[in-house]
């Protein structure tokens with residue numbers, strides 16, 4: 001899978017080390033502060049993901065899961081979050097920063113609408129579980145973080161340390177990821193003839209000339 | 211059974227249903243700014259795609275633009291790179307760019323309406339969450355990410371799931387010193403910052419009927435802070451009169467035709483809603499946020515809530531907010547010392563906001579040790595305010611009168627808080643670090659309340675200040 005690249009790929013399952021990012025209402029200003037957005041590309045955003053929660057202003061690391069040696073295994077990660085993750089600004093810089101830091105899937109209680117859409121549009125799956133199940137998974141990870149976690153969009157199951165959890169995702173988003181149609185552009189452009197037809201029918205596009 | 215505005219506009223713009231269950235939705239107006247568009251234009255180039263409807267996209271520069279001097283090249287090299295990039299992209303694709311030299315530059319959600327680009331019955335998209343502002347006109351206005359900006363550029367459409375509609379009725383009359391900002395802060399406080407997820411908010415009732423377009427924009431602007439996908443007010447004569455004569459509004463000889471169509475897009479009287487919420491206007495006080503999300507708000511005369519009074523689900527967030535803000539037991543919001551006062555943003559940077567703030571500023575001088583900034587939302591707002599002498603009122607009272615931009619709303623330009631400074635702000639977000647200092651503290655309130663805080667040096671009930679002024 002290659003989020004953010006034009007290559008279309010099927011996202012059927014993601015395997016990675018878990019990283020808990022607990023807290024409700026984590027906004028995109030926290031995920032990537034605006035001062036790192038003064039660039040014309042998304043490059044380099046990964047190193048600033050959660051900058052102000054991870055580092056003091058003098059650069060000293062703070063206590064944060066992303067600095068915790070227990071969660072510093074190399075390779076793809078699956079982030080475990082709570083409610084309303086990604087609220088606030090619509091900046092796609094937020095999922096891009098997570099992706100570039102190594103997050104290849106998220107599992108949580110709920111997501112803000114625009115954040116969720118941005119993730120799907122990059123091929124980055126966000127699945128949900130109940131509060132109790134998230135609590136159970138976080139506890140299991142905190143007990144022993146050294147295993148791969150598997151998120152399967154095929155079976156809608158998450159597995160960790162031989163335990164299974166049922167996950168959910170709106171069917172449309174799931175289908176887009178599983179068929180590699182998460183990047184909608186190609187499909188949207190195909191319909192340009194119909195698009196012109198709709199434009200031709202809208203009075204304001206036609207300058208209210210009836 | 212009748213239809214809501216959302217359903218009517220959606221159906222009029224639906225190109226087709228996609229396999230994913232989403233709708234491919236035609237976008238009537240696309241607005242673009244410098245922060246979320248360069249990546250989209252780059253993706254477009256990589257995919258070898260064109261912009262088929264360049265005259266339905268308009269661009270401006272707002273987030274990174276300095277508000278002291280906009281002389282080129284901009285002092286901040288990175289800001290100059292971003293400005294140059296959007297210039298190049300617009301030129302390449304034939305997109306109209308309202309740069310500072312155009313005389314119409316400003317915050318994207320201020321210029322769309324004032325130029326008459328934003329109209330009832332349209333679908334509007336912009337790579338910015340506060341696109342919900344445009345819903346004030348009875349448009350379906352969607353904030354999107356950069357990949358979707360690319361989609362709109364390439365196809366003039368978006369793949370979108372239709373939200374449910376919650377009607378929020380506020381009936382009665384607002385008390386003196388209570389503004390549109392207080393209404394929306396009150397709504398978010400009641401319904402919560404997650405309450406609107408999956409919903410479009412339809413604002414209705416006598417309070418919204420009586421509001422000016424600028425006030426309706428303030429309310430719709432912060433729909434996103436309530437978690438809603440978008441917010442709107444059904445168009446009426448106030449909407450139509452606002453649009454008459456604006457540069458991109460339908461010309462005089464077709465205006466009545468336009469009005470006739472606009473009248474058809476509003477919600478039917480018997481429209482069905484997924485949910486209805488009723489609020490009494492008399493319950494709404496001048497409202498101030500005390501915490502780190504816009505739902506953590508109280509009436510200006512209230513005590514900061516004790517974290518232990520919240521239920522288990524909310525307590526962590528509330529405790530975090532309480533500590534970050536540095537409250538102590540028994541603290542009240544009124545009397546809280548401020549260091550900075552910021553009047554501006556797409557929520558409250560329009561002419562009527564500046565007028566209300568100036569009415570208060572006239573009654574005093576900015577307190578010693580307070581830095582007070584007025585940043586008009588656009589060059590058009592600035593010109594209109596200067597024509598009325600508002601700039602002089604502010605300057606005489608010790609406020610700085612700046613050039614238009616987003617400024618300290620998100621501090622991507624040099625206007626930033628320092629350290630743990632406390633800012634009385636007319637903007638829309640009080641997230642940790644939002645105003646440029648990772649430990650800075652933001653108190654959201656109406657522009658009149660910000661002006662009152664600026665001259666008193668502490669959070670003050672604007673009704674008291676105005677009461678004295680009248681006496």
Ligand code: SF4
Pocket residue numbers: 272273317318319338340555556557615616619620637638
């Ligand atoms: S004023 Fe603030 S909220 Fe509005 S567009 Fe600018 S940065 Fe965003």
